[in-house]
Amino acid sequence: MARKMECIAMLLAGGQGSRLGILTKNIAKPAVPYGGKYRIIDFPLSNCVNSGISTVGVLTQYQPLELNDYIGNGQPWDLDRANGGVHILSPYQQIKGSEWYKGTANAIYQNITFIDRYNPEYVAILSGDHIYKMDYSKMLAYHKEKDAACTIAMLEVPWEEASRFGLMLVDEDNKITEFEEKPKNPRSNKASMGVYIFTWSKLRQYLIDDEANPNSSNDFGHDVIPAMHNAGEKMYAYLFDGYWKDVGTIDSLWEANLDLLNPKVDLDLSDPTWKIYSKTPTAPPHYVAPTATVQNSMIGEGSQVFGELDFSILFHNVTVEEGAVVRDSIVMPGTVIKAGAVVQYAIVAENAVIAENAVVGERPEAMANLDDWGVAVVGAGVTVHKGARVAPKAMIDTDVEEA
Amino acid sequence: MTGNNILGIIYSNKYDECLSEITGLRTMGSVPFVGRYRLIDFALSNMVNSGIEKVGVITKSNYQSLMDHLGTGKPWDLSRKTEGMFILPPFSSAGNTGTYTNRVEMLRGVMGFIARSNEEYVLLSDCNVVLNLDIDELMAFHTENNADISVVCKHGVLPKLDNIMQLDLNGENRVERIALAPNTTGEVDYSLNMILMKRSLLQRLVNESVSLNQESFERDIMQGNTQKLRIFGFPVTGFARTIDSLVDYFKVSMELLDPANCAELFNPDRPIYTKVRDDMPAIYGLGSTVKNSLIASGCIIDGEVENSILFRGVRVEKGAVVKNSILMQGSFVAAGSTLNYTIADKSVAITPNKTLSGAENYPVFVGKGIVI
Helix, strand or coil: CCCCEEEEEEEECCCCHHHHHHHHHCCHHHHHHHHHCCCCHHHHHHHHHHCCCCCCECCCCCCCHHHHHHHHHCCHHCCCCCEEEEEEEECEEEEEEEEECCCHHHHCCHHHHHHHHHHEEEEEEEEEEECCCCCHHHHHHHHHCCCCEEEEEEEEECCCHHCCCCCEEECCCEEEEEEEECCCCCCCCCEEEEEEEEHHHHHHHHHHHHHHHCCCCCCHHHHHHHHHHCCCCEHHHEEEEEEECCCCCCCHHHHHHHCCCCCCCCCCCCCCCCCCCCCCCCCCCEEEECCCCCEEEECCCCCCCCEEEEECCCCCEEEHHHCCCEEEEEEEEEEEECCCCEEEEEEEECEEEEEECCCEEECCHHHHCCHHHCCCCEECEEEEEEECEECCCEEECCEEECC | CCCCCCCCCCCCCCCCCHHHHHHCCCHHHHCECCCCEECCHHHHHHHCCCCCCCEEEEEECCCHHHHHHHHCCCHCCCCCCCCCEEEEECCCCCCCCCCCCCCCHHHHHHHHHHCCCCCCEEEECCCCCCEEHHHHHHHHHHHHCCEEEEEEEEEEEEECCCEEEEEEEECCEEEEEEEEECCCCCCEEEEEEEEEEEHHHHHHHHHHHHHCCCCCCHHHHHHHHHHCCCCCECCEEEEEEECCHHHHHHHHHHHHHHHHHHHCCCCCCCCCCCCCCCCEEEEEECEEECCEEECCCCCCCCCEEECECCCCCCCCCCCCCEEEEECCCEEEECCCCCCCCCEECCEEEEECCEEEECCCCEEEEEECCCCC
16 A cells, blocks of 8 residues: 555546647657657646645556656656656556546546555646646645635636637636536636646546446546536636646647747746756757857757757757758757758757758748648658758658759 | 676866865866766766766765765666665775875775675776766777776876876887876877776785885876786877866867867767756847857856856846856856856856956856855
8 A cells, every 4th residue: 555645646648639740640749849858748747746746647548658758767857756656557458358548537537546546635637738837736725725526727818719718607706607618609718727636535436427327428528527517516716827828739839839938928947946847868058159140049958050040949959050040940859950941930840850951831921821821840750851842831741852 | 796897986086176266165076067067977977888887986075066966876877776876985984094195095995895896897087087988998908908907098288287197108009107297298198097907906906005005006006017017008089188277177168169079078879967957948038149159958148158158057148248258057147247268156146247357378267156
């Protein structure tokens, strides 16, 4: 029997993130690189550690190899613990047969035994898809104060975007009165962030009941939460007012990266009291050559910049040769951008090569029809040969031949 | 015994006095170097990259910063159940002579540790040497020459260090004569003080020296045995530097602004490991100008930086100018200030509108935590 924990976290990291296209061809969405050195999952994992939650189950299913390898024994997040720590929980075989995780609720249901080992009072259910810094311990204190069965973190979003989210209607005490899932005409702008705290004894029973219901899709948002609500459980919304972004699409991933360069955006990664941990690459400091110009950008360790860099994020060990231009773009680890190449409004994944005088992406002002414009994406390991062009909005996962 | 049969021994305090400004608060091994490293990282990483699994780090004084840096040895993969990294401070065991004044005493103090090890060979190393060495090649050289002792050496101007060994090599790289810190200005072959020999031989030589009340490793053990033992010099040709003074520290650091030197020292096949600090990547603001510089993670640059090395978490405000300088971890340069040929130790703060200017052969040094 493991030592009792007051609160443990279960991190849903099995999603494919299909709207990220070729970026998630071989890796799960939470493993997608972000912000010059991180991966998306670093945010919820670091939030857990910084909030004092030291037992985290990570539920993986889609392309788990890279994610499992990345998390390892949890050491970069200080989650290599004798008691608790990080555990990778993949679907497994049982006597009655083997079963994939059918839905988010089923994923937790299949791991009830894992949670019971720690005999927690509370369980935080988190998503591995979001960029945000949040103190879960404050939310837990709120959950206890309200004596709630379930507390859902909510964020006030702009009204015009509200219809993309799961919304909550609350009373003056922030008690949830009604849910709306992506409604056409939203009556609330309070969106769910996909961060839940449950009183475990309650949730455990609802999960068992949900599993027994053959009509259920075994999903938190569709089934378990409405069931709890219909049964009259005390459900509260916890207002969060910091930076939060779902990086589910190419555009939002691109934006969320470049948000780091905007001083007005409330996402400070240099705060020593709330560090975001990650597996740090073994590389020397990056080098900016006499021929380089660097403006409003972020550069990771081991990179070498001889060319021009403007409003861009370079991960570690990226080379930008003399005469190459990178602007409004994200370039992931190990990629080489050769002399005379131009990369603009693009995401270039790991270990790609953009050869001499190739052009990736286009500036929106150069487009005749803005509907054809979008961020260009070059997949991992792809070579864009000399002089070739990658059109805006294109997604390239095979080499592009010489023009 | 697992790994490659070599026991690593690192002297962390040797030649502290050469860099007295920086080592006032730390050991030579914990002197910060090239933006994110400490000097001991090179010796440790070289050892680990060749498969050495047991390393003893001899400390004498001022070693808190070193222990803080090394921790359990995890960054070098030396936090192990069997073997791994061992810190060997003075006064740490019976028969230990207490604080050390010379290499023979240092070795005598750790003879118990050496005797309890099972490795067939021992590699001794100082910390003021910066290179990326393939120790497998050294071992092959040692075996090929049927050497008793192999000394890693370099051809160049002799560093100004006490008892530095100048080696006279014959055509087969055998050491025929050793001169100790001779007065010479030309290029010679000199020892980088990485020395490989059988563990049993080291034990015998140290025991002999102790019984004869000899004090000097270089004079009594090395020079004294040039005829009796087969001593060979293993010449290195790539980027290898011995740091012998603050000016030299500055010069060697600046040489790494040449990408060719940097690529040799930080060979990705044999990475140099160091303690992780979990900083964000460096951020360059609008209007910043950076030329020919090495910038570590966590830096926020809004001003002008040229020919400089910025360690982790340095901030240069808009309107500040940093040229030909080395700013260690967490330093801060406020608007309107100008630094030229300056070495700032950790957490130095330069308040607005100050000017500090040294010269290439005499950089200004600002001590740890000083606010100007």
